[in-house]
Amino acid sequence: MRQYRLGLLALGIISAGQAMAAGQVDSKGFVEDSSLVINTRNAYINRDYKNGNEDRGEWGQAFMGIFNSGFTQGTVGVGVDAFGFYALNLDSDRSRSGAGGVDFFKRDSSGDPAEDLARVGAAVKARISNTVIKYGDQMPQLPVLSYDNSRLLPETYTGTMITSNEIEGLELVAGRFTQQVRKSATGHDSGDLKSINVYGGSYKFTDEFTAAFYASDDEDVLKKQYVNLNYVFALPQDQSLTLDFNGYKTKLDKDFANDNFAGARDNKIWSLAATWAVGIHSFTLAHQRSTGETGYNYGGFRNAGGFGDGGNTIYLANSYWSDFNGKDERSWQVAYGVDLSTLVTPGLSYKTAYVRGYNIDDGTDGGRGEEREIFSQLTYVVQSGPAKDLSIRLRNSFLRVDNDAINYNNEGNETRIFVDYPINVF
Template sequence: MLNKRISLIALGMLSAPQAMANDQAESNGFVEDSSLKVLLRNAYINRDYKDGNPDKSEWGQAAIGTFSSGFTQGTVGVGVDAFGLYALNLERSEDRSGAQGIDFFKKGDSGKPADDLSKGGAAIKFRLSSTTLTYGDQMPALPVLSYDNSRLLPESYTGTLITSKEIKGLQLDAGRFTAESRKSAEGRDSGGLKSINVLGGSYQFTEQFKGALYASDVEDVLKKQYVNANYIFPMDKDQSLTLDFNGYRTKLDDSYVRENGITGDDNKIWSLAATFATGPHSFTLAHQRSTGDSNLGYAYGGYQKDQGRIGDGGNTIYLANSYWSDFNAEDERSWQLGYGLDFGAFGVPGLTYNVAYVRGDNITTSTSEGGTEREIFNQFKYVVQSGPAKDLSVKLRSSVLRVSQKSSEYNVSGNELRVFVDYPINVF
């Protein structure tokens, strides 16, 4: 059914009146609008687990090259996107690698992590008016299919995506992907995904109000819907209040429930965050709640073949209380208090700091009810503003996560440290 819907949406997109918008008319040409960028990334994650669990860490150096051509001129423009990825394992520890949440280098059959990784991908794209059809290897960033770029190398997907911006403020997306490239492994089909269909869009109703609706269908796994509403209340000069609501509903397929020994098949999760910004300061209060009968809670990301997970992207969690823990267990309720500071107002442009405290309760597992967890998150980030190293960023992030004994089946206590150094280079 979703395949039919996608086909109808695609037809409507391609036949939309060109008078509304026409990005293709502004095309300067295949070469003239092309770009080549290289991101050098050095990344380290260390997890000091508690309760007798072995510590885990991985460290690597990556080079991420992305090429994006312009579109040829004419009624229908044609272009090409491509990427090349390489990562070198700087730790190579059989004992410390292999944590599901780090996943820089996948362990092989021998139990050892890879010494290095290299892979690439390409896609061809067509544009008519302000509607683009892309086929091939891509990195989609949609609320129901969002590739993970928060580790050493990014995930990617192979398939077709149509994006239409024919009407000002309105974006429509429809797509089908049939392979997933795991961030820690080579090859185009290392994630175990059979297929995923996506459909939805966002609309900027006013300058202050924006909303979005999306849906996805992961073959033989689950169906997912997403809703977002974001409103910005402008106040005095340099002051604003932003309300952001996000919600997901997931329904697991019966066969997936049986094969993986899952209890229940339904989950609903939502978050509402209020952020007050005044000058360089921001203050956030957020609440998040998970309901439903599935013992997975809100399920996303991971790799089906070896983790019993979903395959819809490691960043497919557009919710407020997602740091180290996602606070997404069955029946979990969580509150967040957050603070952010921009040091640019104090003579240090490019330096920011964020801290958050999140506490979750009412966690249900197969053996207990009423479990709790709490996390303290800290992050400093500095972006070089000028000179030869302009745009180089250093991010230092830490989390202290404590999980009650009742919740040990869902999560594990520990201290996490992440150090990321990113240096983007615009070749042309």
């Protein structure tokens, strides 16, 4: 049945391509439209856990080369995308590595993290009009399958993706992926993903209003649907009010739920955020609510007890160090952001947030648990000169969890320091 749905969507995309031709006729060529970017990333994460849990932390240097070719000229354009990653372990040993939320360098059978790691991949692509089909190693960014690029090296997936932009304002996607490579892997070490099918799209109804729907079928694990509604109210005197709704509905496979969740299968989670922007300032108020037989499940690697749909597959407002996605959890957020470009120096910005979650059912006989997080992040991006686009990100979280939610989450203090320097070779 899922293959039938994917086939219908693909047929619709192709039909739209026949009805409206554009993009491919403007192709300049395989070489002329190609690009090569080498990003150097120095990343450090330290987690100072409380309640007797061992601290975790890793520090590494990465080099990520990404090549994107243009498309050959003609009715059907073809091209190639490729990447090469290398990472060097600067400070990580068996006593501090191994946290699932860090995962810079995969441990070997003796428990030691890798000294370095390397990975390469490539994909072939073809374009007709404004429809692109790509097969090979990719980094999908969809609400139901979103690769994790928030650590040292990114996750990658192997499979097929069709993306259509034939109608102005409308993007449709359909894809099937059969391998996941974890971010700390060497070579093509697999996360043991069987397969995941994805489809959906987004549409910009007006300049103010956009909506999206996506769905996925993670074989033998779960089915998931996602919806987004976003509306921006333009206000006088350099102001705006943005309302952003995000929601997921997840149902675990019956056998998977029996083996891992005592038969519990269903979850619904949603968030609604209101952001008032005035000049260089922004103020956000958000509410998030999880209901069902489990909390919201996503990410991780199947061979490590995870789900396999990507470490960033949580397009919700209250997701920082904690995701505030426990069973029956409700959470409120207040946040403040400021663009310091005119006050201090161009390219400097700051954000802070406070999130409180409550009503958490962690499976024990105690009361409903609570957690709270104070988040802050300072970001600087060089605006000009030889180091243009170099970015420095300093991030910190204080997470506290009470005794009635201790089986759901760990408390502690987290520090992240990331320095990225993308070099445009051509």
